Structure formats: C-alpha cells, structure tokens
Amino acid sequence: MKKIWKAVFFVFMLLVLYLPILILAVYSFTDATTIGSIRGFSLQNYVTLFTTPELTSMILGTLFLAFGSAVIATILGTLGALGSFYSRERTKNFINTINQIPVINADVVTGFSLCVLMVVVMRISKDTFVPLVVGHVVLAAPFVYLNVSPKIRQMDPSMYEAALDLGATPWKALFQVVIPQIMPGIVSGFGLAITLSLDDYFIATYTKPAMFDTISTYVVNATRGSQTTIKTALWALSTVIFAVVILVVVIGNVNASRSEKRKEYANV
C-alpha cells in the first residue's frame, strides 16, 4: 500500500513538471492560439519560427553569445583554478571567496551592479556588446572554476614534474600533461557556462544593447505584447529546445554508460 502511494506521488510530480511543456508541444503543432481549443494539425508555427528574421536572428544571437561567453569563461576560469591551486594558502582562500560572490549573489544584483559600473561609471556603450559578454562571463566563469578545481586536486602532481624532467617545456607540459588530466572538469564547466548563458534573463536585461534580444528577454517582452503569431511560434521554440535537451541528455547518458562499460572491460 505504501509503495502505491509513493508511486502515485512520484508520477503526479513528474506530470506536474512535464505537463505544461508537453501540452505546449502538442498545441505547437496546431493552429490554436490558446490552450483548450482543439483545432487542426498545422506546421505554421514552425514555419514562422524558422522564417521570421526577427526570431531567427534572436535565436542565433543567443547561441552565439552563449558560445562566445562560455569560451572566454572556460579559459579564464580554468587558468584561475590552476593559478589558485599553485598559490599560497592565503591567496587561494582569497580567490575562492571572491569566486563565490557571483555564485551566491542574486542575478538581479549582479546585472544591475555591472550595468552601473560599466555603463554609468566607465561609460562603455551597451551597443559594443562588451557589458553583455562580460556579464555572462561573470555569471559563468566562477562555475568553471568550481568544476575544474576538484580535478586539479585529484591530479597526480608528479606527472608534471616527470614531463619537465623528460625535457618538456613548461608550456608543453601544461598543454600535454596537465590540461588532458583536468579535461573532464573543463568540459563540464564549459557545458555549464553555456546553460547559464542560455537561461539568463537578468544580466542580459541590464547589460544588453537595446536592439539585441536573447531568447529570455525576447520571450518576456513578447508575453507583454499581444501578437499571437509570435506567441504561438514561441511554443514551437519551446518544443524544439525540449527535443534538443532530451537528445543531448540521451546521447550523454549513452556515452557515459558506454565509457563505463569500457572501463569495466578494461578492469577485467
């Protein structure tokens, strides 16, 4: 009996979490403009999504920003984690503490403070994209740092020394010995940086150029307007993103279980 209640609760919570997204997905394939009215099958929303310049440029811009800021954040965060690891205890603690600030701070505060610093004090125009990119790097780099640091701690320190003894230059040792060992942390940090940028609304609102929109800022503004073609095209966008996320997770899990199996075989 208890087991049944557990299962019921579980399934109910999953339904609550997924039902809105799934309902939207179903309705994105109809020409309905509100949930509840049943209409015919239509791909119009997907046509609108991929042929309206305003929408396609907004999506591409978001992806570009996410990728670019993630690359910068990954480089900075990884270098920071390496430098911090080899620093004295006090310096290390100092970097760790400052690194936590953007992590626990509210995004509204981070975005607003960056806007005041860069736009009001330093007079950098938002149209240069500098405040926006810097904002997303501030958001993501600390998470790269947090993902890479444990990998550096787990690394075998004698490998680097051995590479030097065998005649490698320090740079070569860094790129061919250290970086490969901490690669899993770098990769997960990069993935996290992309997701954080894609999901961000607040930092973008306070730092973006007026004529540029990310998916978040665009959707939020669109819900205030009453353009139904755009509104239902966003249902299609939500469905596409949902499909991509599922695809990424499935591929990721298959790869993970494969490499685990490989490890098992290797152990045998």
Add this chain to the structure above:
Amino acid sequence: MRIQRKNLGIPYVLFLLLFVVAPLAVLFYYAFTNGSGQFTLMNFVGFFSNPNTLGTLVYSFAIAAVTTFVCVLLAYPIAYILATSRIRAKSAVVMIFVLPMWINFSLRITALKEVLTFLEGNLAMHPFLNAVIGMTYDFLPFMILPIYTTISRLDASLLEAAADLGASPREAFLKVTLPLSMPGILSGVSMVFLPAMTNYVVLDMLYNSTYIMGSLIGSYFSAYNWHGGSMIALILLAIICLFTFLQGNTEESGANRGGALL
C-alpha cells in the same frame, strides 16, 4: 626558464577584481550618494520610512517564505524516495527531475502560464497563488538535488542501529534521517529563497503586478535612478550575506546550483 604556475591565475584574479569586486564598491558609492555626488543617507532612510517599499520587502519575504516552504514540502518526499529506493538507474531518474531546468525558464513559465490560464481563466484573480506556483515550478529542482545528495550520503548503519535500539521506522526517520538531512534542506532553502525574493519576471509573466525586491531594482533601472537602485541592491546583498552566514558552508551551495543545471 620555468613559468611560475601560480601566475596563470593572474588574468582571472584581475577579472574578478574588476568585474566582481569593483561593481560592489560602485554599488556602495551610489547607494550613499545623491545625484550631485554628495554623501547622503536619504536612499537608506527613504527605503525604511516609505510604507510602499517596506510593503514590498514584506511581500517579497511572504512570497519567498511560502515558495520555499512548498518547495521543501514537495522536494523532500521526492528526494527521500529517490535516495532510498533500490532502482538501478537511479541517476537517470534524478536526471528526469532536473531536466526541465535545461529549458529556458521564460519558455517554461510561458507553458505554465498557458495551462494556468486554461485552468483559472483570468490569471489576475489569484496573483499570490500564481506567483507561488510559478516560482515553485521554476525552482523545485534546486531543492530536490541538495536534499537528495544529503540523504544518499547518510550512513545506513545509523538507521540499523536505531532499529536495533528499538526505534520504530517512524521514530528512526524523525530522530535520525530528518535531523541529518537538515544541511541539504538548508542548502536548498538558500537556493530557492533568494531567487524567490528577486525573480520578478515570474510575477510579471503571470500578471502579478505587485512589486517584489527585484522589481524595485528593475523600476529604478528603467528610471535611470542608479542611487535608488544601488540601495535596493545593497539591501538584497545584506540579506544574501545573512543567509550565507546562517548557512555557514558556501562551497556546497555553489556546487548545488551547478549540479542542478548539469
């Protein structure tokens, strides 16, 4: 010549000083000055003597407290069932609960809005309820994950010991599992409470026009009032510091936010 490996960190440290520390210093400066750059306590006094802004603070706390409570109430059983079940693909099931986090939050709230409109008709009729539903929907995974992690790490022999010493399963849960999962709950609370006080977009999108603390920053921003906005940001920072202080372990909370997303 050997490179000093610790120097690799210099670019990142400079970056942090310039774009994390300096913005906070600028906030302090703007919060305690007026338009002509003179020191003033007006922004501070103004906030705490205006019934509207104080009302906003109270309303934010109310929304955040109810949202956090509902999240704990829903997340704890999910995390508990997940952590104690014997199913094999446990990480995959955890993944299913965390996966919605990957979809852009504004699109998730759009989906929720359509469903709530269908169920309720006019969303403006239940502003507080909708805000809590929206925020719970948005932040629930942040609560599930830390609690799940804490319960999974519990030493099973403690429960066996409790049973050996005559505790019923119910007693063992109340006296062993629940107290020991408090760190996870606290960490989840800090992940949910602050966003719930500041994420005014969820309210906006669900037609709740009442201000929360985040909306104040937004409206000062739209009015180019950097001094007023900085004061609100500082007050939020103070609340954040208080939370961090109460929670003690900050390293953990960062790992959780990351973990919830990846």
